[in-house]
Amino acid sequence: MSLGYLFGGGVGTEPHGLELYRTYEVVRAWYEQVSAWTGLTVGQILEDDLPTAQEERQSVGTVREAALAIGVHEVLASFDLRPAAIGGLSLGAMTASCLAGSLGRRELFELLAGSRDVPEPPADEPPQGIAIAFGPAADGTPSHPGADTPGVYLAGDFGPTADGTQRIMMLAGRAEALGALAAEVPPGTVVPLPGRTIAVHTPLRRPYRDFMAPRIDAIPFADPAIPLLSCLEPKVLRTAADVRDLFQRNSTDPISLVDVYTGMREQGVRLGLVMGPSIPEGILAFPFPVVHVERPEHIEQALTTAYELGIDLTGTPALP
Structure with a gap:
């Protein structure tokens, strides 16, 4: 029985990581390093209000989220916790790729x-948006509201809820189309998210993908050192080319938490540690126990749970 690390997606719009930063020297040193690489102050990374411009806001928010996730990893590594498999969603897939040794932290x-x-x-570009949608908790390809609605795309599948009654998905696309869909379906079936103005994981992000493509091509990717689960299809990423393809497609292709945790289960994972706050606690079903780690008290909970379950912690040494 082995340990898996799960990294969520999303953008850190709220202050994250303050308690860990104040408690652990290794986290403080890590944030200083991120500051040096990005040109952002530690305050901007941790807690300051995000910029108002859309792409700059997205950029700083991703730095905030990834910095916290790797900060959690740094603390766990200091207690000799070693994952046997790793994976994540969206930004989390990129962070997981970094910790699997496929690219350096500075490059990320x-x-x-x-x-x-x-x-x-x-x-004059029509506004974009994101919505959370609820559908039947069926196996296989998720059936989502608005499947035939122009301007609405299935952007993410988070799988069944913990009680098994429904499935949670993310829709993205044109804000007007999402609003109209929410008004047509039963109340609470589709819930547009305020302030989310980027249709992530849809073809509408093609301009972003094309702009970032040369920068991704310039990164010297390496083969992952441990099994790295894709969020874009049911697949273990084993080569540098696999990881490069993930980075290139990540912004425009739909993501699936189900693909990640199913793959982890197949790799022998029997305890998952969820790094940071971006995967909500207690809402989703997982095929193994999970511990959410974002504050100091969660570190002890993760250690205790691992030992109680008899988890093999010899996965791989923490990677730089």
């Missing part, structure tokens, strides 16, 4: 910080 954070240079959308 320079890429995230550099995405602030992506041109803002034209003023």
Whole structure:
């Protein structure tokens, strides 16, 4: 029985990591390093209000989220916790790739910080948006509200809820189409998220993908040192080419938490540690126990749970 690390996606719009930063010297040193690589102050990474410009806001938010996730990893590594498999969603897939040894930490954070240079959308571009949707908790390809609605895309599948009554998905696309869909379906079936103005994991992010492609191509990717689960299809990423393909497609292709945790289960994972706050606690079903780690008290909980379950912690030494 082995340990898996799960990294969520999303953007750190709220202050994250303050308790860990104040408690652990290794986290403080880590944030200083991220600051040096990105040109952001530690305050900007930890807790300051995000910029208002869309792409710059997205960039700083991803730095915040990834910095916390790797900060959690640093603390766990100091207690000799070693994952046997690793994976994540969206930004989390990129962070997991870094910790699997496929690219350096500096390369990851320079890429995230550099995405602030992506041109803002034209003023006459129709607004984009994101919504959470609820559908039947069936196996296989998820059935989502608005499947035939122009301008609405299935952007993410988070799988069944913990009680097994429904499936949670993320829709993205044109804000007007999402709003109209929410008004057509039963109340609470589709819930547009306020302030989310980027249709992530849809073809509408093609301009971002094209702008970032040369920067991704310039990264010297390496083969992952441990099994790295894809969030874009049911697959273990084993080569540098696999990881490069993930980075290139990540912004425009739909993601699946189900693919990640199913793959981990097949790799022998029997305890998952969820790094940071971006995967909500207690809402989703997992095929193994999970511990969410984002504050100091969660570190002891993770250690205790691992020992109680008899988890093999010899996965691989923590990677630089």
